[in-house]
């Protein structure tokens with residue numbers, strides 16, 4: 216069974232690719248740069264050129280795959296329906312998870328614990344054995360920093376507003392990861408320690 220993974224070389228997608236391969240599944244990784252992707256992704260994944268932003272050009276990539284995992288960088292509302300329509304047209308049974316019983320279900324996921332930014336900085340500071348101060352900035356400064364990276368003002372306002380007033384839903388830990396995967400989610404401290412070297416010497 217082969218799964219087409221979009222966003223396969225990204226922060227999210229590359230873990231999906233690795234996990235599918237680990238479980239002995241076939242993986243076709245959608246990427247705009249198959250040569251670079253081949254260096255990044257584990258051996259065993261088949262690279263296919265393309266991007267989710269052009270779903271009308273994905274018919275070849277979809278041929279012969281039975282599942283589709285969609286991770287998009289932006290514009291899911293615009294490209295998602297067309298991608299799924301083409302996938303269904305190509306005979307793909309669109310399903311994100313391999314085991315039975317997940318079809319048609321949506322899962323609300325959280326990590327192991329709910330931490331404030333200040334708590335995360337403390338853990339990071341400990342992992343890299345360097346004093347890192349937590350410095351609060353104003354709403355306007357946060358919005359300006361985001362817009363300076365190319366994010367629209369409306370999106371920046373939304374993101375900063377969300378961080379300033381997170382919903383109860385987003386700060387309540389649930390056990391979905393444990394229930395669905397049978398594994399306890401990694402703690403933030405474990406993740407920081409796994410990547411401590413990168414934090415010590417940022418690229």
Ligand SMILES: NC(=O)c1ccc[n+]([C@@H]2O[C@H](COP(=O)([O-])OP(=O)(O)OC[C@H]3O[C@@H](n4cnc5c(N)ncnc54)[C@H](OP(=O)(O)O)[C@@H]3O)[C@@H](O)[C@H]2O)c1
Nearest residue numbers: 222224225226227228246247248266267268286287288289
């Ligand atoms: N990472 C997080 O912490 C996080 C948190 C919350 C939400 N999200 C959301 O989850 C989604 C995926 O996040 P991510 O961090 O995995 O994404 P990412 O690392 O930025 O990128 C995913 C991949 O999309 C591919 N891509 C195809 N067309 C692209 C285009 N026009 N512009 C940019 N990339 C393109 C790129 O692969 P190729 O270069 O190989 O084509 C890229 O590696 C996003 O919608 C993000 O907003 C992420």
